Amino acid sequence: MNWSGSRALTARATVGDWVEVAATVDAVHLRDSKRAEGPTFAVGAEEWVAFLRIAACG
Known part of the structure; x- marks a missing residue:
């Protein structure tokens, strides 16, 4: 797998x-x-998108 982290982090x-x-x-x-x-651990694509939406709201 190709692992990556945030450049900002x-x-x-x-x-x-x-x-x-x-x-x-x-x-x-x-x-x-x-x-x-x-x-x-892994999450499905739909769960990941939902997480990102919540995280973007701060």
Whole structure:
């Protein structure tokens, strides 16, 4: 999987102190950047979009 974190967080956060995401056809996977070996969890595309909508509202 291709894991990525936010560029804004990368600039502001302590190195390795953020959540990384990786999108696949069926889900969006999340992990703690400090623990690349796991654990991870995944949510469906609809759930991810709903989360992003809520997060954008602050």
